[in-house]
Amino acid sequence: MRETVAVEPFDKYAIEYIKKHLIPGAIIGIEAEGQRVYEKGFGYRNVAQQLPVTEDTVFGIASMTKSFTCAGIMKLQEAGKVSVHDNIVDYLPELKTSGGQVERITIHHLMTHTAGYPPLATHVYARKNSIEQDPSAKDYGLDLLNNPGPHIETFDEMLAFMANDDFEWLGEPGQFYSYSNDSYGLLGVIISRVSGQPYEQFIEENILKPAGMKNSFFDMRLLDEKEDVTTLYMKAKDGSHVYEAPLWWDAPSMRAVGYLKSTANDILRYLEMYWNEGVAGGTRILSKESIAQMIHPHVEYEPGRCYGYGLRIVPDYFGSTLISHGGGLKGVSSYMCAIVEKKKAGVILTNVSDVPAGDLLMNAMNITEGRELDASYSTYEVLEIDAEELQKFTGSFISSEGMNVQVVLKEGKLTIESNEVYRTLKCIGKNFFIDEDEKEGILQFLENGCGEIERIVYGGRHIMKEIM
Template identity: 35%
Template sequence: MTPGQKLGMAEHGEPRWVRGYGGREAERRGPAHADTIYPIASVTKSFTAVAVMQLQERGLLKVSDPVVKYLPEFRLRDAAHAQAVTLEHLLSNTSGLPPLVSLYGSLKRSLEADPNLSRFLLPERLPQLPYLDTYEDLLDFIAEEAGDPLGPPGTVFSYSNDGFALLGAVIERVSGMPYADYVRANILEPAGMTRSGFDPAWVQQQAGVTQLYHMAVNPPELIHAPGWWEAPAMVAAGFLKSTVNDMLRYLEIYRTGGTVGGERILSPESVRAMTTPRIPCGPNMWYAYGLMITPYQGMTLVEHGGNLKGAASWITCIPERGLTAVVLSNLIITPAARITLAALNGRLGLPLATNRFEDRDHPCPPETLAMYEGHYPSAEGVVLTVRAAGDGLILQMMGAEVKARCIGEHLFAFEQHGDLATVRFVPGPDGRIWAVLSGFRLIRKAADAAAEVAAADA
């Protein structure tokens, strides 16, 4: 069930189809419409990338510059690695930073003020985490917690809220403006996005703001979850609020090569740089700069999504066909990506269920499945446990179990919240599995995981 969701589609810049499901409130007292304000969560990352490209156009930075040029406080256990990380590596999630729990440190004050705190699945470390209220707090935390990098800069993909948060700090230092002020003055206002902003106080003053909902635990049920989570040190990673109409205007940047309603936001060269595939991040999907790129039916999907308390969002642009689409929802588990693609498939004359990648069973002898077994603990507070079962795998995470089937080499697919999700296991030079790409995060395998699983089965 989705309490409130809005889908919008435009063709050559003209809104063609806007449809709402449910309302701003589960009780349907307030219908959702194209100007209802929702959190867009990690879709914010593309705005951060636009800001970086604007500053490059103005000669104030280069994406090839090392991060330490602007943030000399950026340090890691491997000092040489820290010196080698560039802005481009942060933009493409290839810095080598492992998943960290820092988002929850930045959210901690909001979490403690949330009346439904006990109803959320949160890291056990939360009470011990420091408050990460500033960029300086975040930089110190990364230095202490990051540990060994996942690989040399530019060689491995792992989605990093920390990396985009650091880009927000760079934008502030280079522009001399707070991140939110810079984005408002240089992206939102020129694009005519009058119903978009960061300040929660501003949001609450507006008419037509969604209520937030969550599928809670203890017991499992859909609950009204008031209170917008905020993370000052992570604002550039996922805390913009917007509407379907405003986001359709924003997507014109990628449809037109940089303009919205005659206003030049980015140069065509910068748009090309932002949408150039940099590294694989999923089956038939590449990460660019704050955007995901998928070759699709002879066309290109320029996309990104986001999830946060009370938010599931997805944006897509198909430049070759002049199509743009947005889904905004006030419940995190909404399959926004699948809904967006199904709507576009309908417009393209394709079967609605056509997927972004080929979903076909791949031979995987049962005797080879044991190589994937083990525990894959993420510092973000999630542990993925993998067991062989018949001709597939059982994946256990966050208290739920799913059956995954092999659809490619080291690649397994499973249904999750109404969408098709995947995990890809990563072998090392010796052929042994050392990590898994799950939820766009590269998570190392625990060294003793296989022994623990064997002991549990004994």
């Protein structure tokens, strides 16, 4: 392991952090101008066998995959085969049965999560085979077991489900940002249809191999062929312990959403493409213009936080541009980032879900930047609101993806409960809240025309209030 920055205090902090959050194994890597400035494995890829984590240990990366999907779209645009401004029904005519709005949705809307789709159950049904085979699914952070819908194994089945599902659009295309796995599932179909290749093959041939990502793949069979692969773990629902849960989940019809497997070394090779104007390892992957489109802040989803194409953008991160994306799936909590102007990149990969891996990586980035470990680029002014006024925000908010969020008053304070974890909220603006440690992102409550709370924006998703 290479370690070229004196960060002993961070190592001690990281060990305690990992112990506190019950993370079996993690790898952190940071590079500046292509040189490794920090790299360390913590814990084990297999606890029972005491196997160490290395920079070449294969982990799931979950939704970090989304930027690879967008890079695939940009590659097709460079070849003149698509434009991000094309209407999606030009490539997915089956969706026309879902109403007139779908005909106004462009590829750009899918890439920026602004198509107007609410969270649908598509992704739940796409991985239903895995869920049904896995006893640990009961402890996952979403309710995935009470879904009577169909297995979605193919693109045709996914398109038919989305075309005929009974849902209400959140708004017009471009009106609202709502993080949408469904949209990225559709992008995978477009890539396959336009390229004439399976989505996975196109990404491998046009992004992974040219970037020198030798240990990155979608093929589940390779998990058994490679030696340095992590075991997956699940945290018990009550948070008391972690146990081995070796079954990897798959969603063959929606791999574009979050099913790439990779390593710290490979992700840092990939991130070079963003701070080096499309070149990684001396090979041009995308044009300078395509990279500029991907890291452009197309839509602001929270104050000071934007979304590009498959990447989150902070235009003013201590005076520089930060691009990033995280991922969460069974046995996966991951995060990658790059500070574009400083030609710096970082990644953390872990082998358990529902842990704040991104916070640990950004603390490591702070140390290598010479800042305090927990330095934040944003500050918030807290507003005092009495309990009577807070009452309007309480209620149950439920999505078809399996998310169940309860907002209640406890001892006069607004509290949010999700996945049996309670967090106290503080108000930072009209209908805007953040939890007390300022680590979980901003929550926004949206009103209907009568001034009543209609939905919550939680985890970037619009989740409707349950009508009692």
